[in-house]
Ligand SMILES: Cc1cc2nc3c(=O)[nH]c(=O)nc-3n(C[C@H](O)[C@H](O)[C@H](O)COP(=O)(O)OP(=O)(O)OC[C@H]3O[C@@H](n4cnc5c(N)ncnc54)[C@H](O)[C@@H]3O)c2cc1C
């Protein structure tokens with residue numbers, strides 16, 4: 205599919221910015237949403253200056269479900285029909301803090317899960333009525349199995365992945381593609397506090413993979429590719445053994 | 452975390468904090484001194500801050516505005532020249548001046564007020580900066596230009612990152628019709644040749660630089676190649692920008708790889724490429740300005756002990772005594788240098804209070820770190836430079852004494868009043884202690 209007009213939600217994320225630059229460089233018009241107007245202005249300026257891109261930005265609370273439909277209507281009015289919607293925002297809560305304070309768990313669910321589920325609902329209906337397009341969201345390999353080091357984050361992403369799978373199933377006959385994106389470690393501000401290893405990928409590499417997956421109509425993208433095999437093995441370990449592992 | 456500058460000396464430990472947005476406030480003050488850090492292409496410790504914090508600007512990588520009418524580019528301070536060129540070149544524009552690597556940030560280019568092969572025609576990078584925003588640790592944002600906050604403008608250009616964080620900057624760019632350079636290489640038999648050809652070239656050639664064989668002694672002192680060039684005329688080439696680096700030096704080279712012999716071989720190679728006295732070529736701007744950028748991390752060739760670059764400028768003199776004396780001293784020391792670059796600076800004044808360039812001759816050479824022996828040689832060279840009324844380039848320095856710095860940068864005391872109280876660097880503590 206060709207992407208003429210894309211909506212990127214959580215546009216200030218490092219991965220989102222890499223996707224936006226790549227799309228803009230190929231002439232895609234963009235609608236960018238994030239919670240910060242100042243950041244959107246900087247991102248949009250860069251895309252306009254470098255690629256002469258057509259960019260429409262709007263800042264609002266992404267996780268306030270009551271705002272989603274109206275924001276979509278404004279975007280459509282400004283920029284026309286959308287071919288791709290990509291949900292990028294997310295939050296990596298500190299696991300040990302989550303164990304002591306449930307409020308942090310709830311917050312992570314609002315950002316990684318509830319907000320995106322509302323967006324997917326609104327956008328799913330839009331794409332369904334349009335009868336074409338691609339709806340994509342960044343989940344994570346962390347959602348493939350609960351591990352002691354980050355199971356709160358993992359659970360939010362698991363819920364997101366499951367929702368996406370159901371939506372994909374529902375919208376397939378309507379000609380709409382739903383893409384679940386599962387990055388491994390990506391070198392972005394979210395992981396700035398982690399020690400870097402060769403497993404870390406650059407946001408640009410992940411962005412390339414995402415765009416290719418959208419174009420080919422893929423269902424689930426592991427990026428970089430080797431995470432597909434790593435997670436396959438991790439999923440196959442019996443729980444009886446897995447519970448003893450330090451992961 | 453361990454952080455290193457290009458010379459991999461000194462080895463320091465800092466806390467790294469990545470800045471995300473130029474509109475964000477500086478990270479909360481935790482009592483540690485902070486210092487902006489671009490791409491770490493400075494050779495010594497101007498970009499280091501032992502036991503302090505480095506504010507890494509890599510994510511401040513957005514272009515903000517391009518005024519095609521007046522040739523003005525505005526961007527965040529972490530944007531690299533590499534990215535600027537990828538943007539400018541296909542549109543028929545070029546940098547007003549450029550250092551010998553494109554992997555430096557705009558913030559770094561301003562803070563060291565860098566110079567290029569066209570200094571005699573264009574002055575320093577700071578000469579082309581029209582305005583920037585300076586973020587101070589008290590939260591103040593100063594818009595600085597030649598008219599507004601002019602004293603902060605002057606203190607920050609060449610201000611070694613000590614006056615605050617440059618969040619964004621605007622600078623003039625120049626038109627060009629294609630990405631190629633019409634270049635001439637001329638054999639130099641001695642130092643006299645260099646000065647004669649310089650005089651003859653400065654008027655008609657925008658870019659001039661020479662490579663000297665530092666092992667050459669006696670009558671062949673100053674043996675080398677003079678290179679001069681101009682942007683090629685319309686129709687000679689296209690506007691394709693550069694590609695990615697090809698080669699990479701993966702591991703630390705053992706330091707024995709750099710004995711006198713290999714240096715000699717390298718120098719002869721350069722020299723022997725030229726059979727005739729003058730060779731002409733049309734080359735892409737990338738190999739012309741950035742010959743070393745095609746090898747990733749070439750600084751590792753010097754091994755984990757690191758290396759130094761010694762760059763100084765001395766005013767013009769009738770007998771070029773200082774340059775001769777220094778070349779002789781280096782030749783005699785046998786500590787030979789991998790690269791020796793000689794160039795004249797013109798008389799366009801730098802706007803910066805502490806800017807390095809001044810009218811005269813500048814020489815830059817690399818030295819592997821051989822410990823005390825190397826330091827002693829540098830001390831001797833410093834004396835010759837000071838005697839001649841010259842000075843050493845902070846961007847390349849890791850060892851000059853406080854006395855040497857203060858004697859050759861008399862405005863340093865005035866500069867002190869512009870230093871942000873939360874900012875400091877290893878370099879600054881060294882040269883003011
Ligand atoms: C191969 C090679 C060739 C070179 N050739 C030349 C040359 O021809 N001419 C020349 O002049 N130099 C040359 N240099 C030196 C280089 O251009 C300078 O050291 C340059 O300043 C490095 O920029 P950087 O982004 O790496 O900054 P860094 O080295 O990381 O920092 C340099 C200084 O800038 C400050 N700084 C960085 N960002 C900001 C900011 N946003 N706000 C305030 N202060 C900031 C830092 O605190 C530090 O004091 C060369 C270096 C190499 C490795």
Ligand SMILES: NC(=O)c1ccc[n+]([C@@H]2O[C@H](COP(=O)([O-])OP(=O)(O)OC[C@H]3O[C@@H](n4cnc5c(N)ncnc54)[C@H](OP(=O)(O)O)[C@@H]3O)[C@@H](O)[C@H]2O)c1
Pocket residue numbers: 214215216217218219220238239240243266267292293294295296315342343344345386387388389390391392393394395
């Ligand atoms: N980095 C990795 O290793 C990795 C691995 C797997 C999956 N992922 C996922 O990839 C996606 C993008 O992350 P990234 O790596 O690009 O990190 P990032 O650059 O830190 O981006 C995080 C984004 O989430 C937004 N955000 C955070 N909290 C928010 C909130 N309460 N409301 C609205 N927006 C909020 C941020 O917006 P502000 O700019 O306004 O703060 C920012 O745009 C996330 O969903 C993440 O979970 C990342």
